[in-house]
Amino acid sequence: MSRLSGKRALVTGGSRGIGAAIALRLAQEGADVALTYERSADKAAEIVRAIEALGRKGVAIAADSADVAAVKGGVEKAVSALGGLDILVNNAGIWRGGPVSEWTLEDIDATLAVNVRAVVVASQAASAHLGEGGRIISIGSCLAERVVEQGATLYAMSKAALIGFTKGLARDLGPRGITVNIVHPGSTDTDMNPAAGAQADAQRAKMAIPRYGKPDDIAGMVAYLASEEARFVTGAGFAIDGGVNT
Template sequence: MPVLNGKVAIVIGGTRGIGAAISRRLTADGASIGVTYLNRTDDAERLADELRSAGHQALMVQADVSNARALNDAIDQIVSHFGRLDILVSVAGTAIVGPLEAYADDAFDRSFALNVRAPFLAAKKAASLMSEGGRIVTIGSIVADRMPGAGGTLYAASKAALGGMTRGLARDLGQRGITANLVQPGPIDTERNPADGPNADANRSPLAIPRHGTPDEVASLVAYLTSAEAGFVTGATYNIDGGWSA
């Protein structure tokens, strides 16, 4: 029997790359799923058709989750549709990079609105709707621990904030058996960072395992953290980075 039968999951930013792999894995494990996306409707519709054709329950909701009202409304819509919520995975993020002197005045606010505020508000909302034993997983980045070069100050700062947030959530929600954990991928072969892209060799140079990871490998880690077997795992940060941080 699939380990998530009867569970309902929400994936914030779950239609492409790592997010899509997580959506596929959670449904394969038996969960019904609600997925938010920003603006690539064709990608969302293709994933929905794929999941439904395989016999899974899937609802796609378009929302700019950097907007608090839109994020809360999307979660409400998904929970109203499925009738419950057991799992939240926050994937959506942005990378505003470049020379320090070139950052726009609003770059900090835009970075933190999507990379930090959105997963915080999603966790806060989800926790109010979950029963005992819920699961919250946030997808961060290994640059929170090691910044390999110039140009990523805001991206690294926003991703570093997720570690403290996760530890705080673990303390706030532990009495209810709700776990909160952080997954920090290194170079993963996606549209944003392809294994054959112009930066691929530089991305791989710090690795102990000299290849890009795959979205499915990240999804497998998330699958464990959302399962019953991970009920005593909370407040933890998991690096899935091919040895980037070793």
């Protein structure tokens, strides 16, 4: 596959889980890929080696998404290492769950800093480098559109904010030929939410297709949105959730 031949991509939070699958899929499609990570240096290096084994350039950048300077710096380092930027995938995110009575101010601030502010800051920084055919793709959540369980309010709020951001930014950047879209995963088998976890059966019970998704399921949609085939798709959201929101 070479739909992304010659393209240069940055995937935030790309050292593991869905982010790692996206980084590898973009490389398989022909893109050179930079990825950011916070603590998983060894895993990030592993993904870079896998990207390089595909004949593409891979770059790992240490950047805490809660740190505005690090987010901006991550974009600039990716641009410098790759010689430009065509695709930004805002994947980094955190989960802080529990009832509203138990939230701390730190929980609220951390969730908004990583799940919302970092997306806005990275997109703003990347937009200065994107040209005609540029792509901004954010990873949201099926909970952004329908909250199907208790204790997910804070996370759902943060991901719902990305829907409005995506729609507005699509309007702002559309005249430059840049598309902006969001992908909403459902329960996906990662170390953060394993298919064999304690809450897995309860999550499967809510789905039309009662099984967990795979990170590659999300990566496939991202690769499509990053490609020329999706040139007329913008401001849109795509649920990959096994029908939990059906």
